Amino acid sequence: SVTWNSLLAAYAQTGHLHKAESLLDSMPGHLRDAVTTTIMVNAYTQAGKIQESRRIYTSCHNKDDFTSSAMIHAYAQHGHLHEAKQIFDTSPHHDVVSWNSMLGAYTKNGHFHEAFLLFQKIPTKDVVSWNLMIVTYSQTGDFASAIRFFRAMDLDGVHPDNVTFLAVIEACGSQADLLLGRAIHSEVSHPDILLVNALIGMYSKCSSLEAAREIFVSWPCKDVVLWTSLVSSYAENGRGQESLHLFQSMQLDGINPDQVTFIAILSKCAQAGLLHAAHTFFSCIPDHGLVPALDHYVCLADALGRSGWIEQASELLDLMPYEPD
């Protein structure tokens, strides 16, 4: 059973759903257990096939906490809150992942009050329970609550991880709270690249470009996302020339910009009133094998408009090969 499931999981995790299905078909019935069901429910969820998840789940009698949580998650991903809750309510016992899955079902679908009520009922909250609340508050702009829950988590004796830190660091950036951002940064012990990226964004929003740059430099393996953050940080702080220069350095480092790189940079240029830099960045989009997208035109028009070139902005929107919306 373990052997079959291992292979099944390997197929499922690498996105080979068809191979997983045929393996399941050739798998002796008496070897199919709750693990088998959970793997398949999850595989179908990842492929967006909720009906298949449901079919496997309901037709199978081997279920445990893991299977139920996987199915709650499956329903939640597709907005089927009622079905998710039904599974949650009908299971006799909940482990913390089961609670968290139901909590995530509420937060993902915007049912924040229900989420809050459920959160309070979780007997033993773990770091994921807290993260779900903190991330949700941070993403919905309630930064004060994010920080409040971050403190409460500590009082509850649960240690923050990088997911927690990322969410509260983002909250600090959004509030331009440099002191708190620094304080929380000092609590970080093992940052990963995601957190490093958030720290760069936070320091940039707090106008501490030098701190942002230091963090960037100290991270050994920069990817396109990290470079994009740094270049747009300079643009965000009105440093057009340096952002153009860094953009060159990025390519010397072997990193190719993509569509998002240009959207991120151009939008910061527009906000900071860097018309010249915006124009230069826009002009070199084709040099990288990319076609300027609607978003790029909108950003450039925005930059023109904010610099007082209203007519040129609307002219650009008229001439671009897209329909404005």
Add this chain to the structure above:
RNA sequence: ACUCUGGUUUUGUCU
């Protein structure tokens, strides 16, 4: 002691 057959939370994105 930790050690992976399965479930829950987090990266760059303008208007």
